[in-house]
Amino acid sequence: MRVAVAGLGWWGKQIIGCLGKSPLFEVIYGVDPTPPAGALDFLEQHGVRHAPELAAVLADPRVEGVVLATPHQMHEEQCLAVMAAGKELFCEKPLTMTSAGAQRVVDACRAAGKVLGIGHERRYEECFERVQALIDDGTLGRPLLYEANISHDLFRNIDRSNWRLDPKHAPAGMMTATGIHQTDLCCAFFGAPAEVRAQTSSLIFEPPATDFVTASITFRSGARGAITLLSCTPYYGRVTVFGDKGWVEVVTEGNVDQGRPTVVTLCTGTSEPRQVTVYHPTDTVTANFEAWAEAVAGRRQYRFTHEQVLDNVRIFEGIVTSAAQDGKTVVF
Ligand SMILES: NC(=O)c1ccc[n+]([C@@H]2O[C@H](COP(=O)([O-])OP(=O)(O)OC[C@H]3O[C@@H](n4cnc5c(N)ncnc54)[C@H](O)[C@@H]3O)[C@@H](O)[C@H]2O)c1
Numbered sequence: 001m002r003v004a005v006a007g008l009g010w011w012g013k014q015i016i017g018c019l020g021k022s023p024l025f026e027v028i029y030g031v032d033p034t035p036p037a038g039a040l041d042f043l044e045q046h047g048v049r050h051a052p053e054l055a056a057v058l059a060d061p062r063v064e065g066v067v068l069a070t071p072h073q074m075h076e077e078q079c080l081a082v083m084a085a086g087k088e089l090f091c092e093k094p095l096t097m098t099s100a101g102a103q104r105v106v107d108a109c110r111a112a113g114k115v116l117g118i119g120h121e122r123r124y125e126e127c128f129e130r131v132q133a134l135i136d137d138g139t140l141g142r143p144l145l146y147e148a149n150i151s152h153d154l155f156r157n158i159d160r161s162n163w164r165l166d167p168k169h170a171p172a173g174m175m176t177a178t179g180i181h182q183t184d185l186c187c188a189f190f191g192a193p194a195e196v197r198a199q200t201s202s203l204i205f206e207p208p209a210t211d212f213v214t215a216s217i218t219f220r221s222g223a224r225g226a227i228t229l230l231s232c233t234p235y236y237g238r239v240t241v242f243g244d245k246g247w248v249e250v251v252t253e254g255n256v257d258q259g260r261p262t263v264v265t266l267c268t269g270t271s272e273p274r275q276v277t278v279y280h281p282t283d284t285v286t287a288n289f290e291a292w293a294e295a296v297a298g299r300r301q302y303r304f305t306h307e308q309v310l311d312n313v314r315i316f317e318g319i320v321t322s323a324a325q326d327g328k329t330v331v332f
Pocket of ligand 1: 006007008009010011012031032033034035036054068069070071072074092093094119120121176177256
């Protein structure tokens with residue numbers, strides 16, 4: 001697939017590097033009206049042309065697909081423009097800032113018969129594929145609780161004017177950074193959400209930036225999710241999924257780009273020996289893009305259903321809404 005990658009910041013460059021490794025993609029444009037330092041050299045090294053405007057790229061018939069790695073608030077409008085141009089669409093997370101916006105994007109994809117690519121590559125981590133299998137084959141029994149704490153201090157020393165600390169662009173602490181991957185996994189494991197409550201606080205950051213999020217989600221099945229995100233502590237990543245027959249704990253030692261191992265502990269009974277497995281990182285970003293391309297070509301189903309993508313944005317919006325009202329329950 002000949003694609004343009006819009007947004008040449010941290011993640012857009014990561015994506016271009018990943019797509020360059022895959023025989024399924026050729027990146028022909030990198031789009032950014034204000035390319036950050038080094039981005040144009042980066043494009044040259046990868047043999048990719050720079051385009052300042054998405055509109056010009058959308059008008060080029062050689063472009064078959066567009067990957068959006070732009071600031072969150074632009075996603076909805078850009079997704080709709082990509083659909084209107086008849087191109088394939090892959091959008092980074094969060095898909096949109098509101099569930100109404102996500103619905104508009106999904107409706108446009110459905111109407112155009114397009115597979116909506118979405119940047120939740122954590123689903124392709126072997127550890128989480130294993131958790132999904134343990135749920136699907138009944139090893140864990142009835143799913144009861146998804147408990148996660150994903151915290152890091154990578155944003156602690158960034159410039160205060162950075163969009164990542166601005167609640168307009170990145171509301172509810174690290175919800176759009178790490179939390180949205182957690183809620184995506186919850187939707188994959190537990191299905192549709194029923195209600196959510198969340199609180200945020202500014203214990204270290206100066207308000208309005210928030211550095212502490214706790215969210216409690218109830219799913220229609222009755223299962224629950226409890227997610228904590230701290231922005232000012234050394235990296236910590238633990239997800240435990242509990243069922244009535246067993247639990248599985250996933251502990252990661254570093255953020256997505258740090259290449260650290262993951263230790264998975266499975267318990268299937270109080271007297272049973274615990275099974276510990278160590279997983280080493282794999283290139284899940286490329287795996288997600290290739291799965292999307294295969295689905296676009298009609299060779300396999302994409303892992304993310306439209307309903308899951310919508311549910312995830314509903315949860316995200318619910319967390320932001322609830323946190324703004326100090327934990328008021330938001331019912332879906
Ligand atoms: N899947 C993941 O694990 C993952 C990881 C990091 C970031 N992301 C997502 O990628 C997106 C970008 O994040 P980032 O960390 O690279 O941000 P960033 O601020 O480093 O980069 C964003 C870039 O978009 C550019 N831009 C602004 N307006 C544009 C426009 N109209 N057209 C094209 N480009 C435009 C900016 O100039 C900037 O270079 C976000 O949605 C983020 O959530 C996903």
